[in-house]
Each structure stands twice: as C-alpha cells, then as structure tokens.
Amino acid sequence: MNISQRWRLASIFVTLTNLLAFAAAQSSCIDNGNYTSFSTYKDNLETILSSLPTKVDIHGFYNASVGQSPDTAYAAVLCRGDIQPEECRSCIQNATAELVNSCPNYKQAVHWNELCMVRYSNESMFGILRTSPGWSWRSLRNA
Known part of the structure; x- marks a missing residue:
C-alpha cells in the first residue's frame, strides 16, 4: 500500500468516525432528584410523555405541563x-422511549x-435559558 492509499484510507476512517459521532444519540440524566414508582409525578410524567408525538405541531415543536405543584x-x-x-x-416517540430507558426515575432528563x-x-x-446539559460536535472542516 503506497502513501496515497494510506492517506485516503485514513481520511475515510476519520470521516466515518466523525459521522458516527454526529449521528449518535445521547441522553443526559439530570441529578435533581428521583421519583418513586407509585408517585403522582410518575403518573403526570407518563401522561405528558405519551402525548408528545401526537401533539407536536407542523413546525416540529411542542411544550406542555401536566399536574399540580409539587408534582407537575x-x-x-x-x-x-x-x-x-x-x-x-x-423520532419523538423513539427518543421518548430511549429517554425513559436511559434515565429511569430521574425527575429531569433530555x-x-x-x-x-x-x-x-x-x-x-x-422561557428560561438553560446552557446545560449540552452536547457539541466540532468539525475540522472550513465552514
């Protein structure tokens, strides 16, 4: 294998690695307390999560709340x-299922x-700015 072929192979490997990193899904469980299996919060969370795929608007956005404080x-x-x-x-349906599996009993997750x-x-x-959790992917190519 000559140097040109090695360079091309290395370039393909880096490109594939970057694509996999970009396409990888990620869940972040936020440590702000847990809920119990038979809590009102769990019932409210299940209700709202199950409604998300059907409620999203044509622009791909939806937000809502369910329940009374402190179990909202x-x-x-x-x-x-x-x-x-x-x-x-x-995508929302799959992401919701993944989130529930990845972050069981967490009161906050993304x-x-x-x-x-x-x-x-x-x-x-x-209406509240949050800068974390976050996920970024850096490209080495010129924009």
Whole structure:
C-alpha cells in the first residue's frame, strides 16, 4: 500500500468516525432528584410523555405541563426544521422511549439525536435559558 492509499484510507476512517459521532444519540440524566414508582409525578410524567408525538405541531415543536405543584411534569420537544411531520413524530416517540430507558426515575432528563430533542423536568423550563446539559460536535472542516 503506497502513501496515497494510506492517506485516503485514513481520511475515510476519520470521516466515518466523525459521522458516527454526529449521528449518535445521547441522553443526559439530570441529578435533581428521583421519583418513586407509585408517585403522582410518575403518573403526570407518563401522561405528558405519551402525548408528545401526537401533539407536536407542523413546525416540529411542542411544550406542555401536566399536574399540580409539587408534582407537575413539564416537557418540550423540538425537531429539525427540514424533516417531515411524520418523521418528527416517529423520532419523538423513539427518543421518548430511549429517554425513559436511559434515565429511569430521574425527575429531569433530555435526549437528543440528529433529528429531534425531547426534554422533561419537574421544574418549569419554558422561557428560561438553560446552557446545560449540552452536547457539541466540532468539525475540522472550513465552514
């Protein structure tokens, strides 16, 4: 194998590694307390999470809350702007299932992937700037 072929192979490997990192889904469980299996918060959370895929608007966004304080569950979803509503709903449904599996009993969590984001909390998050948790991907190419 000559130097040109090695360089090309290395370039392909780096590109594939970057694509996999970009496409990888990620959940972040926020340590702000846990809920119990038979709590009112759990019931409210299950109610709101199950409604997310059907409530998302044609722009790929939806937020809502269910329940009374201190057991209120808040949730928000956002899809990438260039995907169709049905693909958005499917992404939200899958992301919600992944989030529940990845962060069992957490009162706050967020899951994002290339197409959509799902977040829930026991604290209001509407109109409040949050800079964490975060996930970034850096490209070495010129923009």
